[in-house]
Amino acid sequence: MVEGIPLNKGWAKGKLLLEAGEATLQEAMKFHPQIESMLREIEGKGWMHLYVEHQAKIVGEIEFSGNEYQIVPWSILRGPYGIMIDISSNFPVVKGVKLEKLVYNIYTRKTFPRAVTADLLNKTITYINDAFWKWEKGWEKDEEKLSKAREVYEVVKWLIDEKKFGLHKDYDVERYKELSETFEKMKGERPRT
Numbered sequence: 001m002v003e004g005i006p007l008n009k010g011w012a013k014g015k016l017l018l019e020a021g022e023a024t025l026q027e028a029m030k031f032h033p034q035i036e037s038m039l040r041e042i043e044g045k046g047w048m049h050l051y052v053e054h055q056a057k058i059v060g061e062i063e064f065s066g067n068e069y070q071i072v073p074w075s076i077l078r079g080p081y082g083i084m085i086d087i088s089s090n091f092p093v094v095k096g097v098k099l100e101k102l103v104y105n106i107y108t109r110k111t112f113p114r115a116v117t118a119d120l121l122n123k124t125i126t127y128i129n130d131a132f133w134k135w136e137k138g139w140e141k142d143e144e145k146l147s148k149a150r151e152v153y154e155v156v157k158w159l160i161d162e163k164k165f166g167l168h169k170d171y172d173v174e175r176y177k178e179l180s181e182t183f184e185k186m187k188g189e190r191p192r193t
Contacts, residue, residue, distance in 0.1 A: 008070055008071040008072070009068065009069065009070050009071070010068070010069055011066045011067065011068055011069065012064035012066075012067045012068075012069045012085050013064055013065060013066060014063070014064060015061055015062070015063050015064075016061065016062045016063075016064065017059065017060075017061055017095075018059070018060040018061065018062065018092055019057045019058070019059055019060075019098060020057065020058055020060060020092075021057065021058050022055075022056065022057065022058075023056035023057060023058045023097040023098075023099075025051065025054055027056070027058065027097050028054055028056040028097045028099050028102065030097070031096045031097040031099075032097065032099050032102075032121075035099075035102060035120055035121070038120055038163075039104075042106055045158065046108075046109075047106055047107065047108050047115075047155060048106070048107050048108075048112075049104045049105065049106050049107075050104060050105040050107065050113060050114070051103075051104055052103040052104055052105055052117065053101070053103045054099065054101055054102045054103065055099075055100040055101040056097050056098060056099045056100060056102075057097070057098045057100075058094055058097060058098075059094070059095050059096045059097060059098050060092035060093060060094050060095060061092060061093050061095050062087055062091075062092045062093075064085070067085055067086060067087070068085075068086065069083050069084060069085040070083070070084045071083055072084055099121050100121070101119055101121060101122065102119060102120045102121040103117060103118070103119050103120070103126070104117070104118060104120055105117050106118060106155050106159075108151040108152070108154075108155065109151065110147060110148045110151050111129055111131070111148060111151055111152055111155075114127065114129065115128075115129050115132075115151060115152040115155045115156075116128055116129065116152070116155045116156055116159065118159060118165060123163065123164060123165045123166060124165060124166055124167075124168055125156065125159055125160070125165050125166070125167050125168060125171065126168045126170075127168075128152065128156055128171065129148075129152045131145065131148040131149045131152050132149045132152035132153050132156065132179065132183075133152075133171075133175075133179070135149055135179055135182065140186060146186075149183070150183065150186075153179070153180070153183045156176070157180065160176070
């Protein structure tokens with residue numbers, strides 16, 4: 001006991017930052033407008049996008065100005081003590097959304113449902129359509145394969161060169177460089193008549 005106050009009671013002052021619950025995609029977009037801008041860029045290229053998944057938490061803040069708290073016994077699993085604070089007069093204020101992952105498929109006319117899958121937040125390409133990634137010499141004679149592979153290549157190239165995305169660890173950067181050289185050479189060749 002300190003000056004007539006039991007040691008298991010006191011007053012909370014200051015700010016407490018909270019991360020709680022899953023934020024919806026709409027909430028995440030509200031606090032991360034750069035994502036909406038990138039989606040518009042994708043559409044501006046004539047490509048389409050399809051939402052896959054996200055991970056986001058709501059970030060809130062409570063400001064205490066002398067709220068009473070009490071230290072109470074807690075469960076064995078969480079530790080010996082917990083703290084109870086009455087927040088009825090200080091409801092948390094949402095300050096933002098902590099976005100950890102935001103995955104979209106990007107596709108073209110010939111590559112539905114995806115040419116590429118990318119985590120737009122972490123700037124990582126997690127999937128590349130086999131039409132490009134597993135390209136083999138001789139496929140250039142098949143116009144359908146060539147057309148589809150070129151569309152995939154254009155998406156991958158834009159993400160890597162212009163948007164500075166990286167490849168997921170499952171993808172070999174050297175393989176991408178080889179494929180990129182192959183497709184750049186084919187661009188310079190005259191179409192066969």
